Amino acid sequence: MDFKNIILELRDNIAILFLNRPNKLNAFTIPMMEEIISALDKIESEDEIKAVVLSGKGRAFCAGADLSSGENTFNPSFDDFAVKEGDFRKDSGGILTLRMYKFLKPIVVACNGPAVGVGASMQLPGDIRIASRDSKFGFVFNNRGIVPDACSSWFLPRIVGISKALDLTYSGRIIDAQEALDCSLISSIHESKNLIDDAIGIAHELVSKSAPVSIALTRQMLWRSLGKSEPYEAHVIESKAIDSRGASEDAKEGVNSFLEKRPAEFKNRVSSDMPKFFPWWEE
Numbered sequence: 001m002d003f004k005n006i007i008l009e010l011r012d013n014i015a016i017l018f019l020n021r022p023n024k025l026n027a028f029t030i031p032m033m034e035e036i037i038s039a040l041d042k043i044e045s046e047d048e049i050k051a052v053v054l055s056g057k058g059r060a061f062c063a064g065a066d067l068s069s070g071e072n073t074f075n076p077s078f079d080d081f082a083v084k085e086g087d088f089r090k091d092s093g094g095i096l097t098l099r100m101y102k103f104l105k106p107i108v109v110a111c112n113g114p115a116v117g118v119g120a121s122m123q124l125p126g127d128i129r130i131a132s133r134d135s136k137f138g139f140v141f142n143n144r145g146i147v148p149d150a151c152s153s154w155f156l157p158r159i160v161g162i163s164k165a166l167d168l169t170y171s172g173r174i175i176d177a178q179e180a181l182d183c184s185l186i187s188s189i190h191e192s193k194n195l196i197d198d199a200i201g202i203a204h205e206l207v208s209k210s211a212p213v214s215i216a217l218t219r220q221m222l223w224r225s226l227g228k229s230e231p232y233e234a235h236v237i238e239s240k241a242i243d244s245r246g247a248s249e250d251a252k253e254g255v256n257s258f259l260e261k262r263p264a265e266f267k268n269r270v271s272s273d274m275p276k277f278f279p280w281w282e283e
Helices: 030-044 092-102 152-158 162-171 177-182 192-207 212-225 230-248 249-259
Strands: 006-011 012-021 049-058 083-085 088-090 107-111 114-116 130-131 136-138 174-175 189-190
Touching: 006 030, 006 174, 012 192, 030 230, 049 192, 083 230, 088 092, 114 177, 130 136, 130 177, 130 192, 152 249, 162 192, 177 189, 189 192, 192 212
Parallel strands: 012 049, 049 107, 107 130, 114 136, 130 189
Antiparallel strands: 006 012, 083 088, 136 174
């Protein structure tokens, strides 16, 4: 696929997706959003790709929305790319993060520098978020006279807690990598020169010993359980998933490989072998 705003690479069975507008500090645009979604579609459809690492080219991860339209940047009357649903215009950051939320493979975000506005909020659906030492994060929406985007009012409190989420969004203050680590916005800090290799290593560790279909189900089970008020629905879905997976060739291979003390070779594919009850949230 021919991309202009991103770069998509493959290292072994891990995809690396770079935001690629370094001269604009990878400022977010609708065409960039569309290319990221196209890349995620491609990655999800190819069974040999097991996970994706998301990072940025140049010295920034993403400086937020492209402000080249000046004072009308956020004015819907000047948005020729608006996606509408009923009586409202869909937030482009939310379109992206909802696609990430539905994704069936692990997402590792490797923040390589400043990440503000949508540059910070687009990282939240990542399963693992790591950062270089010179990374900075800012949920600056209130400072620009708008409000948080990209479904961050749902994601952020679940990651850092409600009080910290309100602190970061009310003030719009910029925090460094250490504070991001302290509040669990990221899980580890890395040297810049090692960031991508470390992220790939983390991705390999996530997928190297586990069945891809099981990972896909587990990702959706855990993310979607965050919005439930009680565990009963989780029990229902887990029961269905355990029965489905228990009858699969993967389960036989998982047990036999353990008993035979050898690496498992899982055969079931995300593209063709998801259980009949999936996606259960659309029933």
